[in-house]
Structures are given as structure tokens and as C-alpha cells.
Amino acid sequence: MQRMDSFLIAAAALGATGGLCLNVQAAPINVDGVRLGDGVGSAQPRGGTPESLVADGFRMDLLAQGVELLENTSGVIARFGFLSNEAQTRTEPDENTYLVLDHNPGGPTPGYDYGRHFLFQGHENAANLAYVTRINLDVANPDHRITLLTPVGANGLTGFNSIDGSCWNPFSKTMLFSQEAGTIGGIIEMGADFDPTTGAGAGLRTLYGSIGQGGFEGIRADDWGNLLLAEDVGGATVQFGRNPNSFVYRFVPTNPSDLSQGKLQALQVSINNNPVTFVAVDANHPTGDIFGDNQLLLHTTGTSWPIKWLTIHDTAVDGTAPFNANALAKTAGATPFKRPENLAFRPGSGFRTFFFDPTGDTDANAGNNPELAARGAWGSIFRVDLAANRETGTIAIVVLGDAQHASFDNLTFANENALLATEDRGDMLHDQLNTLDSIWAFDVGMHPSAPARLVALGRDRLSAGVEDNEPTGLLYSDGDNSIGGLLGARLIKPRDGLLFFTMQHGENNLYLLAPTEVSED
Numbered sequence: 001m002q003r004m005d006s007f008l009i010a011a012a013a014l015g016a017t018g019g020l021c022l023n024v025q026a027a028p029i030n031v032d033g034v035r036l037g038d039g040v041g042s043a044q045p046r047g048g049t050p051e052s053l054v055a056d057g058f059r060m061d062l063l064a065q066g067v068e069l070l071e072n073t074s075g076v077i078a079r080f081g082f083l084s085n086e087a088q089t090r091t092e093p094d095e096n097t098y099l100v101l102d103h104n105p106g107g108p109t110p111g112y113d114y115g116r117h118f119l120f121q122g123h124e125n126a127a128n129l130a131y132v133t134r135i136n137l138d139v140a141n142p143d144h145r146i147t148l149l150t151p152v153g154a155n156g157l158t159g160f161n162s163i164d165g166s167c168w169n170p171f172s173k174t175m176l177f178s179q180e181a182g183t184i185g186g187i188i189e190m191g192a193d194f195d196p197t198t199g200a201g202a203g204l205r206t207l208y209g210s211i212g213q214g215g216f217e218g219i220r221a222d223d224w225g226n227l228l229l230a231e232d233v234g235g236a237t238v239q240f241g242r243n244p245n246s247f248v249y250r251f252v253p254t255n256p257s258d259l260s261q262g263k264l265q266a267l268q269v270s271i272n273n274n275p276v277t278f279v280a281v282d283a284n285h286p287t288g289d290i291f292g293d294n295q296l297l298l299h300t301t302g303t304s305w306p307i308k309w310l311t312i313h314d315t316a317v318d319g320t321a322p323f324n325a326n327a328l329a330k331t332a333g334a335t336p337f338k339r340p341e342n343l344a345f346r347p348g349s350g351f352r353t354f355f356f357d358p359t360g361d362t363d364a365n366a367g368n369n370p371e372l373a374a375r376g377a378w379g380s381i382f383r384v385d386l387a388a389n390r391e392t393g394t395i396a397i398v399v400l401g402d403a404q405h406a407s408f409d410n411l412t413f414a415n416e417n418a419l420l421a422t423e424d425r426g427d428m429l430h431d432q433l434n435t436l437d438s439i440w441a442f443d444v445g446m447h448p449s450a451p452a453r454l455v456a457l458g459r460d461r462l463s464a465g466v467e468d469n470e471p472t473g474l475l476y477s478d479g480d481n482s483i484g485g486l487l488g489a490r491l492i493k494p495r496d497g498l499l500f501f502t503m504q505h506g507e508n509n510l511y512l513l514a515p516t517e518v519s520e521d
Contacts, residue, residue: 039452043404044436044459046468052458052503059516060455063119063500064135064146066090066508071144072108072199074151077131077158081508092124093133093508094472095218095410096500097166097175100479105193107136107147114147115139117479118192119500121510122163122177130160132177132190132201135510149190149201160188164217164232165342168192170483171225171256175201178216180232183324186213187229189259192481209320210260211251212313212328218342218411222351223483224390225256230340230356233326236281236288240365241372243281243288244295244336247329248343248356250309254316261316264325265309266334267384269395271297276335289336295375304396307384310334338376344411344419345488346444352386352393354488355419355444357408360401362425364432367403378406381421381442398444403433405440405451410474414499415491417445420454422471422501430468439471439501455501455513463506473502473510 044050054060066081078084081091097120107114115138123131131150139145150158162185165178175192179185186208190201198204211229218230228250235245253262269276271294279289289295297303312328330336337358346353360379361367367377378401386393401408409424423437430436439455442448455471463469477487478496499513 039441039454040438040456041453042456043438043453044456045434046430046436046459047434048459049461049464050436050458053456054513055452055454057516058454059514061512061514062509063512064510066093068142068146070133070146070148072148072151074148074199075156077129077148077152080133080146083125083129089125089127089129090467090505090508091131092504093121093502093510094124094164094504095166096121096473096475096502096510097168098475098477098479098498098500099168099192099481101192101481106196107144107194108196108199109144110196112144114144119510120149120166120175121473121502122166124162124164124180124504126161126181128157128159128161130163130179131158132163132175132188147194149194150204151199161185163188165219165230167219167221167487168481169221169225169227169259170481170486171221171253172259173257174203174259176219176221176227176259178219178229180215180217182215182233183213183326185215186322187211187216187219207259208322210253210262210264210315211249212264212323212325214325215246216249218340218356220343220345220354220488221486222345223486223489224351225253226390227251227253227259228343228354230343231326232339232341232359234339235336238281238287238290239372240361240363240369241287241290241375241377242338242361242366243279243290244338245278245326246337246339246358247326247334248337248340249325249329260320263311263315264313264328265311266329266332268308268310268333269298269335270306270308275333277333278330278336290375291371292375298395299374299376299380299397299400301397301400304394306392307395308392341409341424342411344413345486347413347416347488347491349416349488351486351488352388352390353383355381355383355398355411357381357411357421359407359409359424362407362429364403364429367406373402374400376400378402379408381408381411381419383444398448399442403435407437409470410472410501412474412476412499413488414441414476414497417443419444420474420476420499422474424470424472427468436468437471439474457503460503460506460509467505469506470504471501472504473500475500
């Protein structure tokens with residue numbers, strides 16, 4: 001497989017306020033200190049089928065197509081991006097996890113060498129037919145290129161829904177996949193190897209009794225064996241604004257090699273010595289917390305507030321029956337956000353700094369209200385800095401979105417200062433602003449500069465008129481499966497990093513985003 005040089009992005013042009021200046025559309029993009037060109041100047045309009053535009057010096061290489069057949073079809077699960085049912089349901093491959101193994105993990109064909117480089121995806125379709133695929137990157141033969149890891153049962157169903165986030169956990173040596181499916185969601189665990197007796201990922205199981213059930217999306221592991229999780233559950237909508245209703249969690253396993261036992265915790269922010277807690281929309285609070293003073297302070301640039309972790313469930317005390325994580329977080333007094341989508345540890349921070357991004361209201365009616373815009377209606381990106389014991393710390397807003405930079409979703413670091421973020425505006429916001437999604441590069445260093453648009457996503461023919469395309473599965477990784485290779489443990493070495501993303505919905509194609517002016521080997 002071809003490898004590309006280390007993908008290092010730096011957006012230039014300092015913002016005068018010391019925060020991110022969000023009015024520059026075409027900041028310069030550099031790779032390894034070499035200027036490759038400017039970011040894309042503007043997003044693509046929604047009308048018709050405009051092509052995707054990529055920043056100067058980069059290209060989109062097609063890696064997998066939605067129409068490709070799976071090696072081991074199972075029931076109506078036969079293609080990468082579509083079910084083989086009458087409706088040809090789109091399966092919505094979502095987040096990607098890149099993994100380099102030191103052995104052949106096997107597959108449905110005995111004795112076949114599936115290589116050593118793999119890309120895993122959860123598929124976000126519903127109706128108990130969500131599934132997990134593995135792209136065998138070293139394999140050219142289309143008959144063995146994409147392997148299914150979650151076959152259907154006797155009822156023709158997988159029993160999974162809206163599989164979204166994913167990560168590799170080197171302590172348990174398992175893949176973890178999140179189901180963004182409300183109270184029936186939760187975490188799926190399996191090994192990277194294929195089990196020929198079940199036709200699934202080895203040891204396939206769920207973790208509903210330890211991590212609980214909820215609309216989990218982003219999931220990341222740290223070097224102590226803990227897991228960070230972001231929950232994407234929309235709250236009640238009042239005056240076009242969504243009431244903050246989702247939480248950021250941490251799971252602390254009793255034994256890092258076994259995720260079936262441990263403590264689930266939720267993040268709590270305090271402002272002026274008062275915890276920021278859930279406010280229900282009811283007769284006493286007809287607008288919930290969408291206009292709350294604490295929400296304004298939380299989203300004010302230049303502020304920093306103390307945080308701590310609250311234990312909301314402990315298997316040693318509470319047992320291992322499935323439980324509702326969202327309900328327990330509310331009862332415990334954790335701080336809700338507007339649909340956190342994803343998380344990323346900052347490289348070189350010793351896993352003491354992470355970023356997460358609530359997507360906001362995805363409605364221009366909310367964003368155009370100054371009171372709601374100041375409280376994260378367009379979306380936001382927060383930074384959390386933990387103390388040495390990682391039990392307490394501080395939170396600060398890094399990006400307060402606007403109409404041009406909105407509805408952030410997947411996050412990945414290209415270096416210690418370059419945070420890449422996708423947008424997920426949704427069809428309504430696309431239509432309201434005649435603007436499709438983008439992928440941004442944000443400079444989150446000591447002297448932050450203007451963001452650069454890396455990709456202005458287009459719209460393919462299958463998406464037009466059905467559901468607009470969305471950039472997702474954004475991942476920069478070298479595939480290192482060791483504890484020292486965890487995302488955020490260190491800067492990725494030159495010639496090792498690969499950047500992937502999926503153009504979800506429509507054709508459901510997956511791309512490798514590569515520099516054009518850097519040599520490959």
C-alpha cells in the first residue's frame with residue numbers, strides 16, 4: 001500500500017483578539033513546513049451536484065465505494081454502502097479506525113493472507129441492521145477487499161443500530177464501536193481478528209452493563225486504559241434552540257484489560273462555584289437552559305472554568321445490569337451540552353488535554369438569534385485541561401461557531417496545533433444558507449490563527465434530492481496498535497500518517513486525502 005508523508009497543517013494569519021478569527025476563508029496550508037497553497041475559499045452551494053473542492057496541494061483518492069460487494073455477504077448485508085433490500089437502504093459507513101497488525105487476522109476464506117493494514121468502519125443505518133466492516137488495505141482482489149465482522153443472526157438482523165464512533169483499545173486488545181441510538185445505544189466490543197466459528201470479530205459482545213446505554217458517538221482511549229465518550233442526544237427544541245441534553249463521559253475500568261467492570265463518570269463544570277446542571281423544559285422553565293446565564297458564560301471566549309468527574313455508576317456497587325447513562329448523568333448533576341459529537345486528545349499533552357465539539361442547533365433560525373448564537377447555536381469546540389491526577393481540571397471554549405463555521409462533528413489532530421474538524425450541518429441548514437459542509441483546519445496553538453478550509457464538500461447524484469452528503473470518518477493515524485501509539489500519545493512520524501474521510505450518504509464513498517506535492521513510497 002502506498003504511504004503519504006506526514007500530514008501537517010498550519011493555518012496562518014493571527015486573530016487580533018487572541019482567539020480564532022473566523023472571517024478568513026483561504027488561509028495558507030503547509031505540509032512539513034512547505035507551503036502547498038491556500039485553503040478552499042468558500043463552501044459549495046447546495047443546488048445540483050457540485051464537485052468536492054480540495055485545498056491546493058491536496059487530492060482525494062478513492063479508497064472504497066459504496067457499491068462494492070462484501071467478501072462474506074450476510075442476509076441483506078451485501079455491499080459496503082447499501083443493503084440489498086428492495087429500498088437499497090444506504091448503510092452510512094461512519095467513523096474510521098486505522099490499524100496496523102503484526103499478523104494476518106484472518107477472514108472467511110481459510111488460509112488467505114488479508115495483509116497487515118486495515119481500516120474499520122461502523123455503519124450508521126438503523127432497523128437492527130447496523131454492522132461493522134474491515135477494509136483490507138493490502139488486498140487488491142475485490143473478492144477479499146472488504147470483510148463483514150457482524151453477520152446477521154437467524155432472524156436476519158444484527159441487533160445493532162446507528163454504529164458511529166470507533167477506536168482501538170491496546171489494553172483490552174479490542175475494537176470499540178459506539179451506537180448513537182439513544183437509550184438502546186451503547187458500546188460494542190470485538191477483537192481485530194476474525195472468528196471463523198461465528199463469522200464475526202473475535203469475542204463480539206456489548207458493554208451495556210459497565211458503560212451503560214446512551215446515544216454515544218465519539219470514543220477515545222487514553223494511556224491509563226480509560227475511555228472518553230461523547231454523547232449525541234438532542235434535547236427539546238424551544239424557539240429553534242435545542243436544550244442542552246448530552247454529556248461527556250469517562251469510563252475507568254477496574255482492570256484495563258477487561259471493560260466489563262469499572263466506573264462510568266460524567267463531566268461536571270462549575271461556574272462561579274455553582275455546578276452547571278440539566279434544566280428540563282417544563283412549566284417552571286419554559287425555555288429550559290437555552291437562554292441561561294451559565295450557558296453564556298460557558299461559551300464566552302477567554303473564560304476558563306473548573307471541571308471534575310462525577311461517578312454515576314460503579315459495577316462493584318451497582319452491578320452489571322444495563323442502565324441509562326443519560327438519566328444517571330442528569331441525576332448526578334453532570335453538565336449537559338448541545339450534542340457533543342467527537343473527542344480528540346492533543347498530541348504530546350500526556351493525555352491531559354482533550355477537545356470535544358457540541359454540534360449546536362443546526363438551524364439558521366437559532367443561529368441568527370444573537371442570544372442563541374452566543375450560547376453555541378452554530379456549534380462550538382471546547383478544550384479540557386486535566387490536572388496531574390486527571391480527576392479535576394479546567395474547560396475553555398476554543399471555537400464559537402458562526403454561519404460560515406458550523407455544526408462541527410468529527411475531530412482529529414494532524415499535529416499538536418492543527419485540529420481538523422468536519423461539519424454536519426444537515427439538509428435544513430444546507431438549504432437555509434445554500435451551503436454544503438466543509439472540513440476545516442483550526443490552529444489551537446498558543447497564538448491561534450485563522451482556520452483554513454481543507455475540503456468544500458460537493459454533492460453526488462445519489463445524494464441530491466434524498467439526503468445531502470456529509471464528511472465523516474475523519475481520521476489521521478499511523479495505525480500503531482501499541483499503548484504508545486494511541487491517538488494523542490505523540491506526534492505521528494513523517495511518512496507514517498494517513499488521513500481518511502468518508503463522503504457519507506449518497507454513494508457512500510471513502511477517500512484518502514493526500515498531499516500532491518510530497519513524494520510517496
